[in-house]
Amino acid sequence: MKKYSIVVAGGGSTFTPGIALMLLEEQDRFPIRKIKFYDNDGKRQETIAKACEIYIKENAPEIEFSYTTDPEEAFTDVDFCMAHIRVGKYAMREKDEKIPLKYGVVGQETCGPGGIAYGMRSIGGIIELIDYMEKYSPNAWMLNYSNPAAIVAEATRRLRPDSKILNICDMPVDLEEKMADMVGLKSRKQLDTQYYGLNHFGWWHKIYDNEGNDLMPIIRKKMAENGFAGAISQTDQHVENSWMDTFAKAKDVYALDPETIPNTYLKYYLFPDYVVEHANPEHTRANEVMEHREKHIFEVCNNIIEAGTAKGSPFEPDAHATYIVDLACAIAKNTKEKMLLIVPNEGTIENFDRTAMVEVPCIVGSNGYERIVQGAIPQFQKGLMEQQVSVEKLTVAAWIEGSYQKLWQAITLSKTVPSARVAKLILDDLIEANKEYWPELK
Template structure:
């Protein structure tokens, strides 16, 4: 069985230890010869890097491992690159959330003005990183988790139109599939989903079991009668439990399909604003919770010299999904996963150059998307407004256009008012002056 060289970009991420543990757990399915962690924050990465040395010494001794801040070291002769960058870190995420909320506008990591700000920060670093990778490993598969994935995917489509080994993915559909499995008492790995939308903006239209039965009617009934929880509810912060609970509300109002949890921010922006604390947002919850827990545990393992009794709370779906995607590509498995691809007729009444999120068969030659066909007027209208926002956001970045940025935020359903859009845009420009291109 062929072994691969893998680079993990964003070695200092709080998600990294869970991914490292999953690589150990799944080493028989996706074996590695070499693993390199890369991050521009040496101090932050070192804490996780030292934990990794001990973990691999005990669970993956045959693996060649090191961590670095050197670009050539990171990308020379690699087969796969997993990317999970956060330009500006949690401190900028906190601003993304709090600045809009201070104006009575939704403040969320990837949706609305917060996602807009994060997107404009991510584009520059994503382009640089892919150019760096291609300088040293022109054929490596680049699997990208970096958010906001919709904006990032649109920007990369424009800059690297002929690079067919960049695949943007998101773990939220997988989180939902696992949660459906928990509710139904079935193995989610046996589901065949039918799904369409944009990233963080989509719907499950069918969910077939291995006998071909559509489980969606039963699933909708269970959610309407008993509510909805994530598969790993016992490990989730309260904000995530509240997020999943809103699926029932969305299903009552729009019963056709099962929605991605993020749609609540677009369906009910005023309601969500009224239930968020502008002084203590999800960023604070993560910094005070998961971040402290993860780094404290990594330090404890390094001091103890063993990871045998280490239990890191992490999202299995996040780490296992990206490995499963790599496995399906590496060994031409042809499994079905929900990924982000250029439309080109998949959704027949949406423009071809949209970066859509749909089910696709993943092979050694990349994704083969499954056709969706025409979608209804309501869903088409929702998607086209969001798609226009995403494209105008990327236009604003490449053109340095204040006008396009204002148009983008005015179109976004979490903002709507042009006066509010201008107010929040001006504040975000000031907060992001070290990261964004100048908008004129």
């Protein structure tokens, strides 16, 4: 049986241990011979990697493990690159969130001006990874789940259109698990769904079980009552307040179009006044993450390193990240699994821009993907998507051309921003904050 070699790009991420453990758990269907971590921040990566190395030695000694900041070493002899990078780390995320809030605008990691700022930092990093992969392992596939996925996907379409990269997001996976829970099923794998939209900006319009029974009536009823908050299971009790609010607010997002089930991120675009009102400009989601998950993961890693053993450590496999293995298996074994990917539209949504990077179900196999046609979409969704896809396209054009004008237009066009004047104030602050990361804008 073939065993695979993987490089995790973003080896210093707090999500990396959960992904490494998940890969070990999935060995029966996705056997691994080598795991490598790659990051351009060697010091940060070292703590995560040393702890994971101890864990892997104790639990899967047959797997070769290494970590490096050298691209050639990282990308030579790999079958898959699993990419989840965060250019600028949480310090820059904090600025993405706090600068817009200063002007009464949504401050969020992937939506509105904060998402645009993050996208402007991410484009160069992802293109660099693709180039390393193609240089050192030209037959490898990149499974990219780096945020903001919509802007990153549009950049790869424009700049590396022939690359073997699949852009994917875990948010629909999480929401499908919640919908399965609503109808009494054990797993999202027991659902057969149809979905259309952009990343963090989409709607389910058909949901069946594997026997073909229509589940939409039950799910609609539950959404009207509690949004997704009613599907927080016992295992989700650690969900932070900010996420609980998002799951509950889905009830109001759903009310705008009760024919479909919305992605939770639509709250930022449809209720920006509510979001700003309930935000603390001094203490945002980035601060929550730094104070909790970031601190916790590095403490656990340091304890493992100090003890020289991972036995009894609270490390857990990231169960919902099994979708990454589903995707890798689909390519490696030609399983023809149906998965939501971010791909060029090309008629999948018939009344929408053919060049838009849309999030739709695809059948994935060893030669890539085949889109599943979603037909024409309603005017409400189409109008919202036209506006948002223009934001994404203008952002990528601004990065490629170094255009201040286009980035100002992108921020002005975001549904979260009230006027061109406010957009310009935010943009000028973001330029100052991102001097080290963005191309120079003229």
